[in-house]
Amino acid sequence: MNGIAFVWQFLEVVLAIALAPLFTGWIAQCRAWMQNRSAPPLLQPYRMLRKLFHKEAVLAEHASPLLRAAPYALFGAMVLAAAIIPSFVTDLPFARAADAIALIGLFATARVCQALAAMDIGSAFGTMGARREMMIGFLAEPAILMVFFNAFLLFGTTALTGVVDNYASHPSVVDPSVIFAAIGFVMVLLAENARIPIDNPATHLELTMIHEAMVLEYSGRHLALIEWAASLKLFNYACIGIALFLPWGIAIHGAGLGHVLFALAALIVKLAVCGAALALIESLSAKLRLFRAPEFLAMAFLIAVLGLLVHLLMGANTSA
Amino acid sequence: MTSDLINVQMESMPSNLPCRRLRVGAVDWCRRAAKLRAGAALLLTIWGADDRDRDGRYRVFAAFLDRDQITVLEHAMDAGAHPTYPSFVEFFPAAARMERAVFDLLGISSTHPDHRGWLRHAGWPKSVFPLRRDADAAQQFAAETEPYAFVQVEGDGVHEIPVGPVHAGIIEPGNFRFSVVGEKVLRLEARLGYTHKGIAKRFESLSLHEGHRLAARISGDSAAAYAWAYCAALEAATQAACPPRAVHLRALALEHERIANHLGDLGALGNDAGFAFGLTHFSRLKEDLLRVNQSIFGARYLMDFIVPGGVAADLSPHAPKRLRAFYASLEEDVASLRGIYENHAGVQDRFRGTGTLTAATAQMLGALGLAARASGIPQDLRATHPWPPYPEIGVAAITQSAGDVAARVALRLDEIFASLGLCRALLDKLPAGEIHAGIPSAAPGTLALGVIEGWRGPVAIALETGPHGGIRRCHAHDPSWQNWPLLEHAILGNIVPDFPLINKSFNLSYSGHDG
Secondary structure, eight states: OOHHHHHHHHHHHHHHHHHHHHHHHHHHHHHHHHTTOOOOOTTHHHHHHHHHHHSOOOOOTTOOHHHHHHHHHHHHHHHHHHHHSOSSBSOOGGGGGOOHHHHHHHHHHHHHHHHHHHHHTOOHHHHHHHHHHHHHHHHHHHHHHHHHHHHHHHHSOSOHHHHHHHHHHOTTOOOHHHHHHHHHHHHHHHHHTTOTTTOOTTOOOGGGOSHHHHTTTOOHHHHHHHHHHHHHHHHHHHHHHHHHHOOTTOBOTTOOHHHHHHHHHHHHHHHHHHHHHHHHHHHHOOOOOGGGHHHHHHHHHHHHHHHHHHHHHHHHHHHO | OHHHHHHOEEEEOOBSSOEEEEEOOHHHHHHHHHHHHHTTOEEEEEEEEEEHHHHSEEEEEEEEEOSSSEEEEEEEEEOOSSOEEOOOTTTOTTHHHHHHHHHHHHOOEESOSOOOOSSOTTSSOTTOOTTSTTSOTTOOOOOOOOOOOOOOOOSTTEEEEEEOSSOSSSOOOOEEEEEEETTEEEEEEEEOOTTOOOHHHHHTTSBTTTHHHHHHTSSGGGHHHHHHHHHHHHHHHHTOOOOHHHHHHHHHHHHHHHHHHHHHHHHHHHHHTTOHHHHHHHHHHHHHHHHHHHHHHSOTTOTTTEETTEESOOOOTTHHHHHHHHHHHHHHHHHHHHHHHHHOHHHHHHHTTSSOOOHHHHHHHTOOHHHHHHTTOOOOHHHHSOOTTHHHHOOOOOOOSSOSHHHHHHHHHHHHHHHHHHHHHHHHTOOOSOSBOOOOOOOTTOEEEEEEEOSSSEEEEEEEEOGGGBEEEEEEEOTHHHHHHHHHHHTTTSBGGGHHHHHHHHOOOHHHHHO
């Protein structure tokens, strides 16, 4: 490791924070196109953040410090996660501190913070949202773990940077288990990021909300941080997906400036394609009835487990 | 029968439908109601009037949809400290809220034990009754809060979710109290009346010739139905004849209103199921129709097209051809969107079996209009009690049997196609001639009833003429009064997040209900 690694690390985090709202705006734009609507401007999420930061933050009278602290904790967790995920370089000093399993723990911590804050002032909607969020969360976590195990088995490491590095050194590895893992991952991504078919980020119907119900009590800068953290979470998930399933072009350890610039361009192209694909999935599906969500996530889990089985069986065949 | 002949004065009442008016005492008020219930009549509306200036009495009226006519019961009571009339909630459950509303406005109470305010809220003190003749409409009152006792559900793990009256979206206010276990709804109680605007009081300061404009604005999505109901009542009271061409144009406007609302609802239902594609496309079709309305009738939502004595604008010579071309393209688009809805597994999974209202419940609660037809009850005045021009055109009541959200969606789609057929028939048979006739002056004190099947169900307006061409009393009734309680039954056993979808599938009017 050398000094340049810290520069990459810094750039990587700043890039994630800066690009995350753009990615959200891009998905909204694609969704609008696919539904034959005229789209909101690409930079709308930034304007939204700017507006919210300029507004006064109103808190409930009997709110505890938890309500005030949760947005910062949430945003902090997402920034930390962005530091661990290799989006365009793998030479990340922070990545040594935590592997992919710790990353899931980080997301879980953020979730718990938000759910507790939602229940803090005891409004019916906050509690309802927290309850639903925890139900989705505890079903999504095993599924994402199974997805990660697929990659770990394939590349023999639990660090995401290690997965990408090993992939670069064995580019011929194409395992059918990866396809199963990818399908499972996309399903978890939709559920974890409050997208259709599990949740509808655009809804105004408070009784159907999951994520939105938890943040109904927030305003001003707190809401801005939560919105930004939600964008970052989606961006992080997309980058995890790219690192696991589309790692071509990511600059590995010791790559030069030219390679890093190429990796950056590749990342933007890959995000644009992934965003459009997400918008397509969302436009084609209706929202599931709430109690179908467990079935959806159980399916994601099952598909990831099938991936593992396929990998083990194929492995048995080759050794035999 | 003999006692009926002795105690009951029966006379025919001016209306666009066959209508009789029975003046009854307190005992016959209930006996008649029981008899009407036994004969499967439907309660149309209840209203009260303050006639102390005339004969020192209050009156309460109830209109029923009988098999072949409308029956209006009238009961007068002396103006004591507590004028009271017998309740007939036991025969017609829908009467409960109407009786509470009559009390809030006039201070005449029924014998039903539920005396919680319904329309009043904290807008005016308990001792003030704004519809009394001596109440000053301009008077302002300080806001005061008043507790409202929702029915409590007790048990292990039962908790309440209060929703509204202020919602997360920009929609009308309604307060819904859910008692739930987990996500399952055990009980829903609605509290309405937040948009009470005092329309009945406002009518009394208008002349007979301008009332239709206020009527059209009671519930904006039913502007044509309300305006026609008002004009029908006024024309019946003055025995004015509406020219045949105007009658056809009114029906054309009413069918356009039905189609526009159905298109809007179908899009919103798709959106509430998380299928935004449906909203975009049905909204586009609705917008196309509204623009056609603007160019043909001179108003997007048909405000002030129907006027006393006829209609405000005639069709241009090339309008029928344009309309036919528009109907053809609309029909094609709706058919293809229907295919998309019906073949989309996710959308159908949300619609089917959600919010089921059985025919028996609908019958018991006296459901009206679209909600009744989706549960298999052929309640459609255009078919059962046709008024001109519908006898000439011929309408069949379309029903769906399942009573769930899917049935209400399918019924809306069926009705769009049927209404397009009616529009074509109306254009084919459009008579030539005048579109407007003069309204003779009305004799003061004439009570007339106008009943029109709007897109939601029968809209009724009871109009009493006053001296010097003024309105003495005008009561407007929206079918939402009967249909709001249906929602509380349709939700039972469903999960909380399905409520918005079920609510939208009924799409009842807050404004029309609250008055």
